[in-house]
Amino acid sequence: MNFELILANGLHGALGATAIAFILAAIGLNIHFGYTGLLNFGQVGFMLVGAYGAAVSVEFGLSLWLGILVGIACAVVLALILGIPALRLRADYLAISTIAAGEALRLFYRSDAAEPVTGGVFGLTGVGRDFYDLNPIPRGSYDFGVIEMTSREVWTRSVGWGLVLLAVILVYFLIHSPWGRVLRSIREDEDAARSLGKNVYAYKLQSLVLGGVIGSIGGILWVVHRQSVTPDGFDPVVTFFLYTMLVLGGAGRVLGPVIGGLLFWFILRSFETFLDEAMRAGYIPAAIMEPADIGAARYVIVGIGLLLLMVYRPQGILGKRKEMVLDVR
């Protein structure tokens, strides 16, 4: 058993571009769910429109930078389309319409009708060329103790974590302002906020747009890293991973999605390697599990971890128990 490899792969998972993309999306979801109490079950839809906004722009000859703006604009439009009707209604309507919208978007982007623009099921490639052209880090491999990174990885990860830092700072300042206070009051009781003269609907819409935009930036980073975009990467399960990360770290905490995301991806990747190693070493007989089962088995561990967390620390790693106890209305 190579424990160093298990640790290294875990760290690669936690620090990698996919984790960063998901963490950004979870930061957006934290604004929705953690601070405003909006049940958005279609955060993946915001990632998708952001990613495709950028990819399609690049495909049609625009620069990636313009494409990023297009992607963000798409997320704003999606938030308005979803929010203007659904935010006037009870909370559950938003949940239903967002989960449906996320899946409908995926099916639409992969459809034959959309193929001339989106590339259908095959998607689009070469999204991130402009980004990697800017890479100032000389080619080669860089040693960071346990893990080694290519120049490309160093570049993507530094920019990615820089974006996470910016998003965290933005959320920190927003939440600790009177604006954030109104958001949290809406989470607690929107009728009370209304009775005190707050335009609840406008705040919910702002929250949905802002969180959606941060989610779309996550989606863009994801496809820039992968250099390709396919609709089936934006499965509804992505949203549930985001919720898992959020609950793990603590919803309604500024760093909750970051800590939760790091942990989620570390556990996922290190456990995957652990099973792989154990199998190679013959500790796990083929009768019990085959290499093809590893992908599914790692989620079992995440599930068990989440279960234990719910029993012993329902507020998440960063959450305050005291707040959790009050969450009964």
Added chain:
Amino acid sequence: MSDDTTAYTPLADVAAEPGVAKPDPLLKVDDVTRAFGGLMAVDVSHLEVQRGAITALIGPNGAGKSTLFNVLTGFDRPGSGRWWFDGKKMAHMPAYRVARHGLVRTFQLTKALSRLTVLENLQLAATGQRGEAITAAVFRPLWSRQERAIRHRADELLERFRLDHLRDEFAGTLSGGQRKLLELARALMVQPTMVMLDEPMAGVNPALTQSLLEHIVKLRDEEGLTVCFVEHDMDAVMGISDWVVCLAEGQVIAEGPPQSIGTNPAVIDAYLGKQHGTPPAEELTS
């Protein structure tokens, strides 16, 4: 406390009949209806609420008191009707704008914002906060001075309502009575001209009831606020109100000074049912 009611004179010459005009009405209601399916929950043809007075709204369960509150404060849509607050037409105005115009309500089931601290509950309620705009929120210098002023005002109110020792506790940890006090203090942060209190005494222990009543009287006497409240506790109603309006089956069936309302046959009918045997006259007046 009964001398409070006699001390207040403007309503002395007003006739005790449903829909009567008041000398200085702050709130005027005309033909407001609200039906739930076939049930007419509210059907008020005319009602005026005197400025600077404490008006109690009574009536048996299901009389439409809370529904009338909801309609007047923008939390429910009326089937028809018009009403004016301080001369301003209020029909179809969303709830948050009603509050900004100075008509602030509280709820029958208190809505303490559980995971905000007591102080934050009050700070939230201040109106016209610059930092509430998303564009200004990230630039603290734009709103930090105003925020300090708001915190100062909130601290004063907390002291007045004897909640200052709970300032940094989550509102969700407060007892039922403390929540009622918090809601009242929070409503005052909006700097209203009129407060509408939906059962302010419900679920409050007797000791705190007394203190709540004193606070309500002070709103009128010291701040010149107009108070309208729904209440089932008749002692409270008789003790502090200047005027009582009785609602039954959605309609105003009687109104008048508190002394007259207990002997009003229409009120007795509404509470006991019209089939009750006509009691001897001495029983009614005793």
